[in-house]
Amino acid sequence: MIPGTTDLLLDATGVAKSYGAVVALRSASLAVRPGEVHALMGANGAGKSTLVKILTGAVRPDTGSISVRGRSYTAHSPSEARAGGVVSVYQEPALIPDLDVRSNLRLTRTPVDPVRHWLVELGLPDLDLTSLVRNLPLASLRVIDLARALAIEPALLMLDEITAALPANLTERVLEVIGRQKGTDRSVIFISHRLIEIAAVCDRATVLREGATVGVVDVTEGSDDRIVELMLGDIVRGGPATSADGKTPGAVAARASVTPRIAARSLASGTELRDVSFDLYAGEVLGVVALEGQGQDALFDILSGAERPDGGELRIDGAAVSFRHPADAIRAGLVYVPADRAEALLMQRSVRENIALPFSTRVSAWGLINVGDERRKVDKAVATLQIDTRAASEVRRLSGGNQQKVTIARWVAGGVRTMLCFDPTRGIDIGTKQQIYQLVRDLAGAGAAVLYYTSELKEIQLACDRAVVIFGGRVVAEIAVEDADEPALLRAAYNLRADAPMPETVAATAVAVEAGAAPSGTGPGDVGAAPQ
């Protein structure tokens, strides 16, 4: 035995896994020290999720050795992994929708009081444990799932994109709590696509590429570039900023006399959306920024025809419209790309059918599908978006990034006039993200109009021409792209004046999590704790 090996909390070496001919992991290794927050990085399809599944016992490796605290470790199911001190929090919360929170805790035999303690720490002090999981917002479910995992004090806690789609205030609390695990005898494996979070909470990062570990990096200032380089390999050289800045500043001129593609006036819906007005012009990408639950969901539902507004007016190319069905919106040229790919795709069908679906239904609803024409359009879209078609027969077998590309491709194939993107890069890898930014820019360049909501503030400057900020169901600010850096957007999203001092919880964002651990904040940053 190599001396020092037993000092590691987790030591996995040479882990490999194939599904038939598809190699998911070639040779992955991962060494985590006690008391460490360790980032696991890799583009989609690099094998991160397979490695996590192996560690949680959902999948058994073909070869390789894994030990936890020096002892050989094998798990055949998540409950065995739990017993071995390995617990994972997934992107999709592992909570049963039809049971209340308390029954969910009982199901996993988790003591209630520690969970309450962690809920308070994580910013959900008022959660009613008798509420049905089905009725809680996704952000709360993630926090509950995390609190449940923390409550049993696992030796190794794996967090898969825990901050994805969390509002900024909850993200801070979560990162702060994760940071506090440092220096204990327990460790955290942190999977995230957000480099700023990696920099904020992680000590080291292991980078996977094409199923193999390609490097372990100490997370320090400036390690971002190194991580990205390792992740992308030969695909892209250089940091994210250089390749994403392909758009020309000021590409969109002022157009007082031009009719906007979408003109929204005082749109309102229920208690969520109160008064939203904006103009979206052809050839531009308009960013939408909002904390979780500020009415952006209702806005996109209205624009995509899934819901009818209670008030206000919507004009498309100058003509007032009232959508009764998504088909009406599509006919008016408004197409929708949701964050959740499962909402848009026929998971059991092929890439080809998924891309062809909207325009084949439109072109000849009852007649025969023109196969030749369809094939040309689909091939063109697949090529434009560089979709990996190795698993083309069933969309559900594609990686998340490739699935998202298929959702976009179906609209691109039919020719797109106005695209509504709702957090289109949620949980997908940095390489694909950049392709999506580029694609959005190209669409705008070709004369399309794009409305782009994102929960990642830095995407505004990467993909948009300007941004509107929604707070409490109202547009509270419009910011030009030059000024739309993260602090400015965050201030606006909290509805603070530009010169107002940042609340300390906001200022603590990802900058110095350890230092910011002491005060739990008195600023408005704390208000978002109550779930809707």
Added chain:
Amino acid sequence: MSASAGSVDRGRPTLRWDAVGIARRNLWTSGLVGLLVIFLALTKFIQPTYGAAGIQGLAISLLPIALAAVAQAIVVISGGIDLSVGSMMALTSVTSAVLMKGQSDAVAVVIVIAILGMGLLLGTINGGLIVATRVPDIIVTLAMLFVWAGFALLVLHTPGGGAAPWLMESIRGPLVSEWLPRAVVVLAVVVGVVWVPLQRSTVGLSLYALGSNRLAAFRSGVPVGRTKILSYALAGLFSALGGLALTASTGIGSPVPGSYTLESVAAIVLGGVSLAGGRGGVVGPIIAVVVLALIRTDLTFLGVNPNWSEVIQGAILIGVVMFGSLLAMRKVRA
């Protein structure tokens, strides 16, 4: 940290266990009880002579289908469906009738216990096949519908056999008051002994978890395969109880199953069990069985052509479920 920990206990909500609280949490079942009362009143109005005797007769005739509905409810709550319920009832019924004919009471007790064990075994075979072959539930149980029906005919080709007198007496007549039929007591005891404790245990949560979200259940540490087999084993057990109830109510065994399978599906749907799994209980389906039977009784009393009465029953089923979903949608929107 300690400051916030001190506030942990504040505002812990307590469940209300009074009648209003229970009714609120079981809106669908409460609505069904209301429907039941309405139809009972209607029956009395149409047929003023309808009284305790009528209710006793109704209880005996409904015991088998009520047990079938419980069996179906458990499987559907766990995310499956069992089309072989009727055949399992027929097989256990004829087996018990053949074995019991001419036997002493003591031997009959052993036979009853053996039949219950047989029901568990049949259900375990159903569930085991589904888990092992990964063939969808509906296909496996459709196939087993034919298999168990075939076995039933092999055991007894024409109606016959017999039943122990104590078994027949156990569901006949009233207990304490003439308004409390023994069949109702038997049903309450069986459900109370088998299902209620189970539902409150972690195993019961696992059944609901499996039906609600299979992946989340797996990740929560639920042994998915074993839980699925358990749900079918329980369905087998309740089908065997239903089979015994058939034998007890007729005194013989009949190898050709009635329309119990489809009626049980209708009852659970009306009883508030989601066919998608994870939602509902067994009390709703039992009440739904009675409501459906009362509808039939009323239509008969009114002299409606029985063929029309089938049509009306189907229409009522759709209407009630649609009305319920509309109410549920309203509640979510409000």
